[in-house]
Amino acid sequence: MRFVPDSVQVAPGDTVCWRNHDLVPHTASADSGAFDSGVIAPDSAFTWVVMVRMPSGYACRLHPTMHARCEVAP
Numbered sequence: 247m248r249f250v251p252d253s254v255q256v257a258p259g260d261t262v263c264w265r266n267h268d269l270v271p272h273t274a275s276a277d278s279g280a281f282d283s284g285v286i287a288p289d290s291a292f293t294w295v296v297m298v299r300m301p302s303g304y305a306c307r308l309h310p311t312m313h314a315r316c317e318v319a320p
Contacts, residue, residue, distance in 0.1 A: 249274075249306075249314035256296050257319045265291045272312070277303040 247268065256262055264274040266286040274283040274292055280300040283292035285308070299318045306312035 247309055248312055249304075252313075253315040253317070255317045255319060258296050258298060260296045261293055262296060262316060263291055263293045271308060273307045274304055275307045276300065276316075277305065282307075 249264075254262070264272075264283060264286060266272050266288055269288055271285045271287050273285060274281070274294075276282065278300055280298075281294045281304075283294075286292050296316075296318055299320060300316075302315045302317045304314055304316060
């Protein structure tokens, strides 16, 4: 019930992949609305290509205590 790692640094053009290794579904949803995975089922994944700088926080909409950061370098 957490993002691992809970903070990453990426650059525009990078691909970020969230893999759900848990027994329950999750989401990866940017606080800014820049991306939203929708529901990621157990043993599934969501990828997102970083195109622009964005606010860095994101969370699981299904489990509000799950928060992490994705810092996009200039």
